[in-house]
Amino acid sequence: MHEQTDAHVAAQNSPEPVETPAKPKEKARGEQRGRKAVVGSVASALLVLAGAGAVVAAGSVLPPTASSRTVPPAAAAVPAGATQGVCAGPARLLEGTEAGTDPQFSPESATAATSVTGAVLSSAGAVPPSRLAGLDGKTAVELAKSGEKAPEEGAQKLLAGVVAARPVTGPTVLSADPLANQQASAAGAMKFSATDGDLQGTAAANCLRPSNDQWLAGASTTIGRTSVLVLTNASSTPATVNLELFGKAGRIQAPGSRGLLVAPNTTRSVVLAGLAPAEAQLAVHVRSTGGPVAALIQQSTLRGLTPGGLDFIAPGAAPAVRQVMPGVDIQDPAAVDSLLGNAGYEDAGPVLQLTVPGPSDAVVEVKLLGPDGEKALPSGGVVTAKAGAVTEVSLAGVPAGQYTVSASSDVSFVATARMARGLKAGSASDMAWAPSGLRLGSQHVVSVPAGGTRRLVFGVLDTRATITYAAITADGKVHAPASADIAGGTTAAVTVPEKVGGSGVLGYVVSASGDAAYGAVLMYGADGRNDISALGLLPAAAGQETVPVTVGY
Template identity: 35%
Template sequence: MTPGSDEQAQLGRGARKRAVRRDAVLEAYGRSERRRGWALPTLGGVGALLLVGGVAYGTTVLPATPAALNTGAAPAALSAATAQYVCPAAPRLPSGADEATDVDFSPLSSDASTEATVSLFSDLAGRLPGSTLRPATTAGDAHGGPEAAAASGEELTTSQPDDIQQGAPATSGADGVAVRDAGAHRVGAPGGEQGLPSVVTVEPLGGQAGLGSAIAAYSASDGDLTGLDVSACTVPSHQQRLTGATTTLGSTAILVLTNPSASAATVDLRLFGAEGIIDSPGTSGLVLGPDQTRSFVLGGLAPNEENLAVEVRSSGGAVSASIQQHRLFGVMPGGVDIITPNADASQRQVVPGVSSPGADALEELNSQDDVDVAPAVQIAATGSATTAEVTALGPDGPASLGSGSVVELAANGTGSVDLSNLPAGEYTIVVEADAPVIATARSVSGAAEESVDMALTPSTSELAFDQLVSLPSHGTSQLVVYGSAAGTIEYQLVDESGSLGETQQQEVAEGDSVTLDLDDVDAPAGVRISTTDTGLFAGVIVSDGATGLSGYPVTPAAANGTGVPVRVGY
């Protein structure tokens, strides 16, 4: 049974009981009305009516017609809300790092840079949604609340009037012709001097969620945190799971929690290791004030775990969670990346955008002293024990993983499948299990006598009808699209000036993984993807030189329904 299924079952039983009581009350009400109609008193067998001054008086009391009750669930209309995306903090070592040592052996970097990219798409009248960006804080309510913080943040696009935000969707511009426009914004050091997470807001348009996307990018060429990371900014949630962390010797994993809401949040953590749930003190009742960020070194909560997963549940405000992961092989940097939440647990997990250097390159990397790297997919069971099988799909179809494509997982346990046998190239990883699981794939890159980098890409959900994906200025980006069923996507690049490229189309056969180069415009800042088909998944791979590598999933835009189902009855 998955987490939350027992609560859902209880809710279902309660709803059925209420429905039975409601039907009984309505039936009794109907019987009473029929009896009243039969027993009404009359005068001389005929109802007498007296008109005085235009006012009617009668001795007969006519039965009131029962009001028809519609007890079905109907959506209660709500105003469209502003979407929030939390961008992960810049990678940093735990407090106490010495900044005065030689840069070659320093935990810091001489040229580290961070940047957020926010891309926006207009409605059919060419109007862009209002958007802002601000850093979070380490002390709750330090800005006087998220509203005051947003006001002090950087305005990326001007806020639209309320009647445009909440009115009917536009069908055309002022001249009657439909107009589409885009916007792209690159912001350096979005988390401020402290390198904190940042919060991006995107306002609605026409009563619907504004179409926007945000990513955070980090790049450094020296120091312990050498490497490239590009992470999608995520929507805060009350429940999320992350897998792919490692707390063995030489590895550091730091969980970062951010509460961007106006309400305090109380957070409970559950940690999953090879043998199941890890009993660790200090993981429940964690309080985050409004607009507050807190960090936790996972090695202190769950040491020496090769494959560690974390479940984050919050009450009160919704929170955002990410894990900064980095590694050292002796004095050689072993890569840095940020893990973001997985898709919902299910018996099938899809991870598009996994890169393999090939067996020869891996052998060369591992021939160096202390270096031990391998691409892998890390899997966690979210309930009962299960068997998981991994398939790698490349441009030429399924690729062999050797004899190690199956892993047994304990109840709430973790494990991994090695991907070292994959030929060089880009792949989609599919995990199928007998019970719900989550999965994150680890890609590696590097060159002998140079640093090693890694990319940790979580599973994702199906593409939505229309969504936007931001792209970094660092490195070269590729879009990997996988079809669990045959389908077609249309995609359109957005450059740094907000100009739109030509609309292109790509067919994806069932079981195919297709890699698309996103170089049709100079300095692409985003790509709009649309499809009318189901069963399509996508991820982005970013490479920078021989060593820099990162990846992130393409996830549907923030959900923003038009109403909440409300049932009227007893």
């Protein structure tokens, strides 16, 4: 190969081309050397390619260098925040036009009374600093100042800071600071009652934790029915609220339902009849940007000149494939059927409302779990709920008592259940809505306002569950717990005593173990009145949370 190359170079450098004829043997040897050179070149190229492939393959199997490895994000503890519950103000009677979002209200009745009851549990051996204040920040009651110490000896392990039936004239905020970097366990409830006027009856609502996304169902804007959405912003950040409305026929496009501004530390009322008039079944999806808000609906009924009930509709669980409503009170089926036959009393019976926000219909199976097991609905218990609309299912026709309503489907939906008290047409009656609840866990603080008959109602879905409940009294003591073993597929009710240990009962600490269990508080009027109200159980305090933290650029 070298000889051929040198001859070629010599020929290029000579002044004139030289052509030397080759002898036959030399020519044969040259051709043989040429073929060997070509084969050698091909072999060298293959060796080079093979070497390069080996380098690439080696690079793909060798571990990466330390600088290219992925490091999982570290978990950083988040300081516990304050617990806050916004308690609604008194119910007010709407007057004047029902259009617009700045309604006028008439004065309260002579017998109307509104109060707040709440409790904060001790943590790390002390009661967290806590208070009940107005939206302006002015403190009305201090439940604990700098952390009241819990006793170290004896059976008493928990202590509570309490506020018992504190009269209020407007919205308030029950708040508790974290202690030992743990969120406080606290709960409060507002109760309104009146024995005269168009708003006579009893209505109660939990002191709600503000949120940016909430579902409320059960409103009605037909003749004689008044629905007022109350939005409260207890933060220091303005909130912009958008409403999605769902009726019997589907979604409702309502001008004026978007971009509602709620200033910091203020309340704004929205008359729903101005957005969706003549709707017998109305659900509202409340979403806010900026500050979170507490939302509820003041719902009242007037049948001609006869008061037909008052309630505060609270948010229920977010859309899911199963919804559970404990504490649904149903009256005698024959008497209910007779009452529903009167004009204007079409909504005086128990019903389940289903709202499907998505694009697909939901086939929903409904079960009623009573004290002695499941009761069959006359309708069969299976219903198709239309997509983007509200569907009603009658719950009438089962024996009187307290029930847990369980609804399940393969499509997410929202649910709530209505109950009523009063079986005589022309006499004052009352109604209440039981929103879908949450599965019980450990150490839920439950507020139980005073007055009338009060019951804790628990429902268990499948197998068995054990519920423990310890009374909280007005002297700040948390008493020894009692327990109830509840069979699956049943509902059990516990009557709340007026006093324990000589002091009034204003709440409970509730825990559950075993199968999925749900709970609610039912309140009935005193002196034979038809008043009724229901409270769902609030989530237990969250433990210390962590978030993943990554460092990059």
